[in-house]
Amino acid sequence: MSAVSLPLTRVRAWPASRPQISVEMLALLVSVFFSMACNGAFWHAYAETGGLQAAAGWRTAISLFVAMTGLNLLLLCTVLNRWTAKPLLTVLLLVTAFAVYYMNQYTVYLDPDMIRNVLHTDARESAELLTRGLVLPVVLYAAIPIALVWRVRLQCLTPGRALLRRLATMLVAAVVTVGALLVSFQDISSLMRNHTEIRHLITPGNYLASLARVAGADGKGASQARLPVGADAQVVGRNAGKPRLLVIVVGETVRAQNWGLNGYSRQTTPELARRDVLNFPDVTACGSSTEVSLPCMFSAQGRHSYDKQAIKHSQSLLNVLDHAGIATFWRDNQGGCKGVCEGLSFESVADARVPELCDGEGCLDNVLLHGLQQKIDLNDRDQVVVLHQLGNHGPSYYRRYPAQFRQFTPTCETPQLGKCSQDEIVNAYDNAITYTDHFLAGVIDQLASDTGRDTAMIYLSDHGESLGEHNLYLHGVPYQIAPATQLKVPMVMWLSPGLVADRGIDLRCMRQQSARPASHDNLFSSVLGLMQVRTDVYDPRQDLFADCTGPAGA
Incomplete structure (x- = not known):
């Protein structure tokens, strides 16, 4: 061969x-x-x-x-x-x-x-x-x-x-x-x-x-129009005073356990601690993921009457406000509003070109305030603006804050959390919270300087996060077995003196209210109550302001 x-x-x-x-x-x-x-x-x-x-x-x-x-x-x-x-x-x-x-x-x-x-x-x-x-x-x-x-x-x-x-x-x-x-x-x-x-x-x-x-x-029903909610909504008893502006900040992946105002061993909220805010230390989320919590927290059903399909195919809190003649605007630095703002004013700034805040791969949350006042000034009606943060979105916590907020070290500098110690992961996560604290302080300062309006801010995180406890990371564990780290979230409110006076809000009463358990379910009716919107879907039992609003609040 x-x-x-x-x-x-x-x-x-x-x-x-x-x-x-x-x-x-x-x-x-x-x-x-x-x-x-x-x-x-x-x-x-x-x-x-x-x-x-x-x-x-x-x-x-x-x-x-x-x-x-x-x-x-x-x-x-x-x-x-x-x-x-x-x-x-x-x-x-x-x-x-x-x-x-x-x-x-x-x-x-x-x-x-x-x-x-x-x-x-x-x-x-x-x-x-x-x-x-x-x-x-x-x-x-x-x-x-x-x-x-x-x-x-x-x-x-x-x-x-x-x-x-x-x-x-x-x-x-x-x-x-x-x-x-x-x-x-x-x-x-x-x-x-x-x-x-x-x-x-x-x-x-x-x-x-x-x-x-x-x-x-x-x-099923993908092309189905959303069922109207609160079509009977109208503003009732509104004093002929300044227009109102409420900013709802939807936080991302911030858990209550690491929130400085809640008594955490680290002061991760130093700037909010210096402002006169109402802090709610015991708040439970609708779900353990954005996909569940975001539509749920803006729905009339909430977790107490949770029905995924009903929420998906129904209008949200923002639609109810729109029915009442209150202008709404959603500004997003994340993955969208998950249907909550469908048919309403929406803007994504996740790909904005602001050199000091964006690097081509994403933007820090302060981009949400970039040019915001100019957009607010285009409208002289009562307004509700939603700012959707990137917040503490994992696993790349180290990318959620600028260098000057790298306060707790050493930090986990990779999305492969298994390669980092738990201390490094927590340090990076806590640094991201301090940047959210700075961002929220900026929101409050901007609202406080708006002398032409009575203003307020409500901050509420969508869900929490696991940082290695019981070998769990990130979030999304089924609700029935989700740990408290994924379901307990921070909530903070700030009310301008003008709004407090106009609505007759008893701040002492509100501080007592803030010490009680609350949940995402409270957002829907609390916003309607604060903005004096009356509708059949309003539930005074879920309105955190209801028991603390005096005669001026109608």
Whole structure:
């Protein structure tokens, strides 16, 4: 044999050296890979429940493993064939690799709310999460398995034989899955009943099921007009005095535990402490993510009558104000108003060109005040302006404040929080709060200098944040099990002397009111009460000003 013919022989032999398997066997191998390699977060959570402390727990774990594999196999058998198997598995393995990374890195639960957050995340936020830490997980959970998937050859069967094999495989998978569940039925049902959130850790079923639910819910009535709310609204008993201006500042990812005015060990709110503000130390958010909390806090339903679809398809507080003839304006340094300001005046400044505040990748929150007074002065009516902060949006806390606010050191200077100590993470997070404090002080000073209006500010964060406690990071844990760090938020009010006098507000009463528990639910009716808007959707029980407003407030 010549030297040239030997390599040619090897080239011809290459296809023959590739193993040939059926589509069903490929689906089974991938299903086992998912159950074994891609569900570390689930198995860790199961161990945390104490399930592995007895022999029965290990039996349950084996049953769960078999059932998960069987369900994955059933799912794959419904969508794979000889032509679609490799492309679909490539996509599924790649997406699963990303899911595994974020679940392991931040203990993310991929429920429908989290999937909505992912789908509505803008390019700037996404870029911060695409770190070098993704490289190894993508190689281990995607690149290598995908290479192996494309390495094998798939058997070619006649349509009749292919159908019989597929039906037989699915029947066996169903029987084995049901059998595995029955073996440990009581333990598995107890686990899923007492720890309902754990199902959102089973990959890839978690994100596939959640994506299907989101697509179904969001697609239903997508073109449906929002139901009118407070169409009967009107301003009642308004004194013919100065026009009123209320600025609502929607904070981002600031938790009550690190808020200086709440008694935190660090003074993260020094500038607000020097201003005459009303601080509410016990406030609960509507949800643990912006996607839930922002529409909820501006809705008539709130958390007390929470209905996601009703909130999504109904008008908001701003529409009620608009019905009453009060001008509204939403100014945004984040990912939009989530439908709250639909059909109303909106402006994004996230891509503004203000050199001292913007760097091409985003802007610091003081950009929200840039040119704001000029826009306010265009209107001589009563106004409600909403400023939506970038705030403490993670994981890049170190990018949320300028250098002069780097007060607490050392700081975590990377979005890969797992590479930083908890102290470094907290230092960067607290520095970002001190910048929010500075921003809010600037809002108050601007309102105080507006002598032509009676002014007020309400600051309320949308949700909190986990900074490594119990190995949790960021936010978005299902509401039922979300820790206080994600649900307790700061709220601060400032009222100008002119507005206090015109509305007959008893500040001593308000200070007593501020010591009581409050929530996002109070925002809707409190704003209506402060602006003297009367409508059927106004609830005096939720109005924080109702018991502290004298005769001048009508």
